[in-house]
Amino acid sequence: DWAAVVFDVDGTLVDSERDGHRLAFNAAFASAGLPYRWDVAEYGDLLGVAGGRERLTGYLESKGHPPEQVAQFAAALHADKTRRLRWMVAQGAISPRPGVRELILDLALAGVRLAVATTGSREWVAPLLGKLFGATTFPVVVTGDDVPAKKPDPAAYLKVLTELGLPAADVLAVEDSAVGLRAALAAGLDCVVVANDYTRGQDFTGALAVYPGFARFRSDRSGPVRGLSVFARSA
Ligand code: XBP
Numbered sequence: 001d002w003a004a005v006v007f008d009v010d011g012t013l014v015d016s017e018r019d020g021h022r023l024a025f026n027a028a029f030a031s032a033g034l035p036y037r038w039d040v041a042e043y044g045d046l047l048g049v050a051g052g053r054e055r056l057t058g059y060l061e062s063k064g065h066p067p068e069q070v071a072q073f074a075a076a077l078h079a080d081k082t083r084r085l086r087w088m089v090a091q092g093a094i095s096p097r098p099g100v101r102e103l104i105l106d107l108a109l110a111g112v113r114l115a116v117a118t119t120g121s122r123e124w125v126a127p128l129l130g131k132l133f134g135a136t137t138f139p140v141v142v143t144g145d146d147v148p149a150k151k152p153d154p155a156a157y158l159k160v161l162t163e164l165g166l167p168a169a170d171v172l173a174v175e176d177s178a179v180g181l182r183a184a185l186a187a188g189l190d191c192v193v194v195a196n197d198y199t200r201g202q203d204f205t206g207a208l209a210v211y212p213g214f215a216r217f218r219s220d221r222s223g224p225v226r227g228l229s230v231f232a233r234s235a
């Protein structure tokens with residue numbers, strides 16, 4: 001049995017990339033008078049780089065901006081994008097993935113501890129978790145601000161283990177992407193992947209299980225959380 005389950009945020013707890021981060025980035029570009037607009041497909045390619053600021057840096061470099069300008073633009077654009085994303089969160093524009101609330105309830109009722117490991121910034125992660133899942137649902141939250149290196153580096157997962165005071169063998173990670181899976185595996189955790197439209201088809205080698213959505217994860221009676229769904233209303 002798992003003593004704790006650690007959730008990724010973007011693409012896992014919430015559908016936040018296509019109609020969340022992407023739109024906020026585009027609004028920041030427009031507000032800065034820059035001609036860039038990321039369409040759905042191009043943003044999917046850019047997701048290979050974890051972290052919004054790192055993503056902006058690589059993109060601005062690829063567009064030929066000089067290095068000193070890249071650092072300044074990336075910082076300003078990312079701050080503006082974060083502000084816009086917070087507005088979207090406050091307005092309810094970001095939603096939980098279908099079935100994830102039910103899984104969290106199953107786990108909480110079964111006495112499993114809950115944590116978050118994300119590369120996102122605390123400035124938007126904290127209000128989002130509070131609004132969508134409740135302020136006390138995840139007692140341990142490690143963000144991209146709390147670690148020296150973002151996923152696929154294992155730093156966020158290792159910090160979660162330290163804060164939980166648990167060995168990796170007792171903790172299950174839930175991720176949506178190959179980048180997140182690699183971070184969890186490198187920290188020694190087992191990892192379930194719940195894929196989404198952006199990540200389907202990525203290399204999920206090493207995952208304990210791969211599901212197309214949370215409904216299938218919860219209803220898999222022989223899966224990694226078997227026995228934990230005893231309280232589930234639809235199980
Ligand atoms: C998510 C991301 C990003 C966000 C992070 O990765 O890297 O899409 O831009 O938010 P993961 P910031 O799901 O693996 O955590 O813009 O605040 O960095």
Ligand code: MG
Pocket residue numbers: 008009010011012175176177180
């Ligand atoms: Mg993710």
